[in-house]
Amino acid sequence: MTSLRTGPDATGLFGHFGGQYVAETLMPLIHDLAAEYEKAKADPEFARELAYFQRDYVGRPSPLYFAERLTEHCGGAKIYLKREELNHTGAHKINNCIGQILLAKRMGKKRIIAETGAGMHGVATATVAARFGMECVIFMGTTDIDRQQANVFRMKLLGATVIPVTAGTGTLKDAMNEALRDWVTNVHNTFYLIGTVAGPHPYPAMVRDFQAVIGKETRDQLQEKEGRLPDSLVACIGGGSNAMGLFHPFLDDKDVQIVGVEAAGHGIETGKHAASLNGGVPGVLHGNRTFLLQDDDGQIIDAHSISAGLDYPGIGPEHAWLHDIGRVEYTSITDDEALAAFHQCCRLEGIIPALESSHALAEAFKRAPKLPKDHLMVINLSGRGDKDMQTVMHHYDEQEEHI
Amino acid sequence: MSRLQTRFAELKQQNRAALVTFVTGGDPDYETSLQILKGLPQAGADVIELGMPFTDPMADGPSIQLANIRALGAKQTLAKTLQMVREFRQGEQNTPLVLMGYFNPIHYYGVDKFVADAKEAGVDGLIVVDLPPEHNADLCFPAQAAGIDFIRLTTPTTDDKRLPTVLNGSSGFVYYVSVAGVTGAGAATLEHVEEAHARLRRHTDLPVCIGFGIRTPEHAADVARRAEGVVVGSALVDQIAKASTPQQAVEGVLNLCAQLAEGVRGARR
Numbered sequence: 001m002t003s004l005r006t007g008p009d010a011t012g013l014f015g016h017f018g019g020q021y022v023a024e025t026l027m028p029l030i031h032d033l034a035a036e037y038e039k040a041k042a043d044p045e046f047a048r049e050l051a052y053f054q055r056d057y058v059g060r061p062s063p064l065y066f067a068e069r070l071t072e073h074c075g076g077a078k079i080y081l082k083r084e085e086l087n088h089t090g091a092h093k094i095n096n097c098i099g100q101i102l103l104a105k106r107m108g109k110k111r112i113i114a115e116t117g118a119g120m121h122g123v124a125t126a127t128v129a130a131r132f133g134m135e136c137v138i139f140m141g142t143t144d145i146d147r148q149q150a151n152v153f154r155m156k157l158l159g160a161t162v163i164p165v166t167a168g169t170g171t172l173k174d175a176m177n178e179a180l181r182d183w184v185t186n187v188h189n190t191f192y193l194i195g196t197v198a199g200p201h202p203y204p205a206m207v208r209d210f211q212a213v214i215g216k217e218t219r220d221q222l223q224e225k226e227g228r229l230p231d232s233l234v235a236c237i238g239g240g241s242n243a244m245g246l247f248h249p250f251l252d253d254k255d256v257q258i259v260g261v262e263a264a265g266h267g268i269e270t271g272k273h274a275a276s277l278n279g280g281v282p283g284v285l286h287g288n289r290t291f292l293l294q295d296d297d298g299q300i301i302d303a304h305s306i307s308a309g310l311d312y313p314g315i316g317p318e319h320a321w322l323h324d325i326g327r328v329e330y331t332s333i334t335d336d337e338a339l340a341a342f343h344q345c346c347r348l349e350g351i352i353p354a355l356e357s358s359h360a361l362a363e364a365f366k367r368a369p370k371l372p373k374d375h376l377m378v379i380n381l382s383g384r385g386d387k388d389m390q391t392v393m394h395h396y397d398e399q400e401e402h403i
Numbered sequence: 404m405s406r407l408q409t410r411f412a413e414l415k416q417q418n419r420a421a422l423v424t425f426v427t428g429g430d431p432d433y434e435t436s437l438q439i440l441k442g443l444p445q446a447g448a449d450v451i452e453l454g455m456p457f458t459d460p461m462a463d464g465p466s467i468q469l470a471n472i473r474a475l476g477a478k479q480t481l482a483k484t485l486q487m488v489r490e491f492r493q494g495e496q497n498t499p500l501v502l503m504g505y506f507n508p509i510h511y512y513g514v515d516k517f518v519a520d521a522k523e524a525g526v527d528g529l530i531v532v533d534l535p536p537e538h539n540a541d542l543c544f545p546a547q548a549a550g551i552d553f554i555r556l557t558t559p560t561t562d563d564k565r566l567p568t569v570l571n572g573s574s575g576f577v578y579y580v581s582v583a584g585v586t587g588a589g590a591a592t593l594e595h596v597e598e599a600h601a602r603l604r605r606h607t608d609l610p611v612c613i614g615f616g617i618r619t620p621e622h623a624a625d626v627a628r629r630a631e632g633v634v635v636g637s638a639l640v641d642q643i644a645k646a647s648t649p650q651q652a653v654e655g656v657l658n659l660c661a662q663l664a665e666g667v668r669g670a671r672r
Contacts, residue, residue, distance in 0.1 A: 298511025
């Protein structure tokens, strides 16, 4: 069998997906970045430095926790949670940020820009920028600023400038447009720290590589606990970096069933969702060819999800390819299903999950009861839910008004 | 000879630069936009760039972003933009028209169908911001095979090593983006324009048109002394933004176009 883990090709393509669809101003820089990343990958000193920060700054390895009460509750598969929410800054995002800031340092860049949706990537970026003494500018849509005020304050505390983006619906896609505009303007001194496995090559591969520590640890940890590979993996997908990080080390293990969970918002049939694979078609946006939510003129449609981190009309190109070849199954979970899972996890395990991760939990809770007790399922608990208190409270206020 | 070749050859004989104007198709609405388009040659535009609206114009500054929003708000589509070109061509056979925009709407429309329909409508060239030469197979080659020029953007970051890659397969003219940034932002110095033009001239015989940040007849004249063409976009689009009636929008754009044309035409006298 040929390996599914060797992509992308030299031009940044995973099958028909990926590529480098950006303005000419950025092309020389993107080629530099790709070359510099290849050099860094081969440099033992880079690996050593990365490992040091992962351990002593991020707090890795994150535990693989046997969720005994959830397992009992579901009455089927044995459920493990990969505890990425225990990382410094509260989500998997920091894994990638540490890697990219070390690369920015190698390239002599002094100014870091990033887009953020829920604010988790913005916080993680502001964190590493503070640690490495670099100027940091975060682009965030005004809708997201309203629903994630605590994270906006955290970014400011960490010394970042948060620029509100009013264009479009003021969510992640608009923030990314604005970050790209800043990048073409300040291309000489600025490093764009993209938060997910999307954008022009080399970002999808690079971010995946930095996140793959999740899957590598999971492999070793489950081997230690159970002496074997998992039977299934479940992770939520917006752009798809936590999922890609968990999935990638297992792609060639054909007996491991892999499930990605998109945000169905109010339901795919309503059109108010963020499920690019289940409700979109291929197109080109933000530097890559992938599945996108778009209308019948090829205009991009705004995504909807209760979780700001999944509220994006595209998906990483490697996911698009894995969907195309059928290696990964992509399903979707609605806002309400995710909220129900959020509560179950709080009450049964004493863990407040992020609304993003709650989508993965909801999908797992649907599957687990139908599976045998010796089925080993790993759910990526990609982030903690502290940032979502306001959203959850607001949701219940709205429901009470309806009653 | 293509319309673009013919036009630049004529201008070379007249020893003057081209005024290249940009407006977004369907801004502020189809009828007004068509009226502007039809008036541009008479107002002195030598080459017309017509924007294909897109929801996510990543390389554009506020003026052209708003133009895209206005056009999409008035239900402009790629099919309607092609229809505008057809209507324009009914009365105008000499002025080259170049469509400019982003790849996704073309990708969705279907590349082969788009190329065929654009050719039939009377489109002479394409500028697609997010299609670097790395993706020539996506649209550049099919367009050129159909006789539509593919115009490349070159920028201050396109160094001598990369220029041959970018220019290889370029046709019509070369668009030099004189500032690293989005449309409508600051302008380059004339020294930079001169240097950049000389550098491009070492790599290509194609006419070089220079854009980004050019807003006044005086500025256009300064650039027109140093290049084969001057591109003005945001300043024209701003005339539509500040108009309170469609008629004001038409007059605003065409008056500014006429002033710019005067600047460009007087430049080398």
